[in-house]
Amino acid sequence: MIQIKDLSKIYTTKERVVKGVDNVSLNITTGEVFGIVGYSGAGKSSLIRCLNLLEKPTSGEIKIDGLNLMKLRGRKLRQARLKIGMIFQHFHLISQKTIYENIAFALRAAKTPASQINKRVTELLEMVGLADKRDVYPAQLSGGQKQRVGIARALANNPSVLLCDEATSALDPNTTLSILRLLKKINKELKITIVLITHEMNVVKEICDRMAIMQDGKVIEEGAVYDIFSGPKEELTKEFISSVVSFDVPSAILNKCTGRIVKVMYKGDVAGEGIISDTVQQYNIKGNFLHGSIEYIQEIPLGIFLMELQGDNQEVEKAISYMSSRASLVEVIDHGN
Known part of the structure; x- marks a missing residue:
């Protein structure tokens, strides 16, 4: 269970004060795929980066499996972060390292015994369908393959939560579908809770169980994906849904x-x-x-x-x-x- 309570993130510049996340509260059930939807600037990226404290919240609480991350420091915080994997829109692979080395890097950073690294990397490459790419470099891969490496790396330390920050936005529709199916497979087989942010309702429709709509740093609507598609309440939600289910007659x-x-x-x-x-x-x-x-x-x-x-x-x-x-x-x- 992920419990987010009264979470706020305020950015202060010389010109102004911006509320990136404005008093958000959400409960995300263990093992579900939860989508957070909003346009650019809605606060969804700030929210997801607060979940593993890449961004330090200004106030509020974040509990994962009962552990309050806001109260952790040093080694205890680093250990907690190992249970929170993250994949990014632009992959963030190390171009000078092979695919094997990119994944092994995450294991070494977590101080995994050297004797266990080869077996774990091999398992992960097979899981994401890249067993034949272990010795190639990121530049030799397609966008979808690079994201599969990113997924393998995020799973290296057996996380209980996987955060996906616009993970398919840089991909074409067919590749997006294959990545979403892989994420759903991982969710079902490994029982990993997935929190996925996107501005694309097709992504939410494909794999999410529940969802929240964000606007101006706030959650304006939340519920089961089916219920929101069949009975949206807010105008912004209706606008998002119309991008998937359009009924404009000439x-x-x-x-x-x-x-x-x-x-x-x-x-x-x-x-x-x-x-x-x-x-x-x-x-x-x-x-x-x-x-x-x-x-x-x-x-x-x-x-x-x-x-x-x-x-x-x-x-x-x-x-x-x-x-x-x-x-x-x-x-x-x-x-x-």
Whole structure:
């Protein structure tokens, strides 16, 4: 369990005082993948760097497995940090060292006995799929391969927590997906808690269990990823979700619509039911699909559709009422001409 309580980080310059993290409290459950989302300047990088005290918080508490990091000093703090691995956006590999040496460096820094280093590095290279790259240098690797080395290095000392600071932002979409799948595999097999910061909702949708949205140093919304995708409360959250699930219909098409335009949302198993087809068959209306899709979040379907309903007003009202009784949400967004 990671417990963050009333955490603040204030940066002071000659010109002004900036609250990078503003009184944030979060509980992250052992073994989950927790996403922290926000635009540049939202405070998410400051928050994650406070978790291993790369940035010293101005105030508040950080407890990992019951240990208050804010009260540790010297050797005890260094030992606690060994249980917190971190991977970065730009890899931070040592260009003059081979892949083997990059990973071994983390073990030597932790004073791992020399007799154990070769076995551990070999295990890690196999885990991240780079067993054949042990003697090459970072310049000879692709971006995705470099990040795999970064992951192996972060796992070297068997951490209980893995912090990912925009770990996929420098990668193309296909490579991003492969890295996210590797992180999910590590999370499941090693039971490591992962805290992942990003500005990309596709990343959160792919592997996170829960998430928090940050703005101006504060957490403005928090919850299970599925719940936030299916029922966002804050405007910023809705903006982020629209980057993944977009339902903008061209105005030229909307201008041709004469019926009522409704938004229909299905959650869970309901998304697989034929609600719309049942509605059109039971009532004397015509239904035209304008836009829609079914997303799978944590393997649970979330369906959202925009459609135009044409016909007698009473029949349309009955159809909307029927859909409302079966769907999670039915919202009339245009009453037609």
